[in-house]
Amino acid sequence: MIRYFWSHFFSILLAFVALAEWTCTAWVAVHVLGLSLDWPVHLAAPFVIYALNRIVLGARTRVSRLRRRSDMVRRVYTGVAFASIFGTVFLALVGVLWGTAWAGVKLASAAHPGLSLQPITEAAVMLGTAGLFGVAGAIAYGYGIGQRRLAIVDLEVPLAGLAPGDDGLRVVQISDLHLGQYMSVERLAGYVERVNGLDPDLICITGDITDGLDHVETTFPVLDRLRARFGVFAILGNHDVYTGADAVTEAIRTRTSIRVLRDQVAAVPVRAGRLYLLGLDDRGRDWAHGVCDHPSLDALVAQIPKGEAYIVLSHRPDAFEHAARLEAGLTLAGHTHGGQLALPWFGAVNPSLAHFITDYPRGTFAIGSSILHVNVGLGVTGQPVRLATPREITVVTLRSHVCS
DSSP states (O other): OHHHHHHTHHHHHHHHHHHHHHHHHHHHHHHTSOOOOOHHHHHHHHHHHHHHHHHHHHOOOSOHHHHHHHHHHHHHHHHHHHHHHHHHHHHHHHHHHHHHHHHHHHHHTTTOTTOOSHHHHHHHHHHHHHHHHHHHHHHHHHHTTGGGOEEEEEEEEEOTTOOGGGTTEEEEEEOOOOBBTTBOHHHHHHHHHHHHTTOOSEEEEESOOBSOSTTHHHHHHHHTTOOOTTOEEEEOOHHHHHHHHHHHHHHHHHHOSOEEOSSEEEEEEOSSSEEEEEEOOOOBSSSSOBOSSOTTHHHHHHTSOTTOOEEEEOSSGGGHHHHHHTTOSEEEEOSSGGGSBBOOOSSSSOOBTHHHHOSOOSEEEEETTEEEEEOOOSSOSSSSOOBSOOEEEEEEEEESSOOO
């Protein structure tokens, strides 16, 4: 069942989106506009919307002017879909509250016959309507200010085997650039400048570098401006694999000075010793989930001299438990985008779709002395929208001892 769900995820999502769009539309029609809708309309409308979704989201044109308009239509349409999903979830929560209150009134009415359900229903309608408009505003924010926000995340990580003379080594991680439609050359140049301004000793790019290769003549020279004292290293992600792993690797190697690690170990001379980087090729159980046991990891760890410091680079975070069993001090990953759309939350991890694809949706995790950091990415996929999930550059300061 789970495998079927993820293999048919987008078809199921499209059906749910149609239902959600009609739920929100009907709510506004009835409770805001005061319209009356018969049950045949409620029955037929989701099927009509589903068909319309397939037409709008599947439409393509080769005429550039029309393509820009088509992209804009899809962007607005997808924004409505996102708002509908979150809005329907909110309405479901309102429904649970209303149901609980209704049951309470029914129980209390035995002792107090005069109690009425009308105030509760009116309050639920007001709350649901306010929530829908609030969700719509939040999605609009995500397409505007939200997707332009950038967070610089600072971490200190003790790394076993790191020479005392290398204490304080700065590793800057970026991930999920998704060069292409939603990453302009100007925006990329700004991010490269920010990374270089962080004074990195090493830069690690943890996959999903590009969506396609039609833009590499303009984007890759900008990416090649990344500068670190001891080098810039990268691994591939699932979108790089979709583009063509060998083609992406060749393009990076011929157009930049970035070293691509594909199930390879790099022994990097740093200040006082060597730091080993283990770069894993992307392997997934499906588009969402990575493998829990990477077939190359044991052999790569075996190449490292005993007692030397090393970092595992894995696009998907699912291999972390395997790395922890091998006593890897630090694993850097990406892939999840932190859900890209998350619910604002006051805890450490914002609830999002990423929670359904991995136990490590975003942020920093620990198993014993092994640390994982999941970077939520610099780029976007699907749509240029981010909510409660700003773009991220991570600065990892390595320590040669456990800080007290």
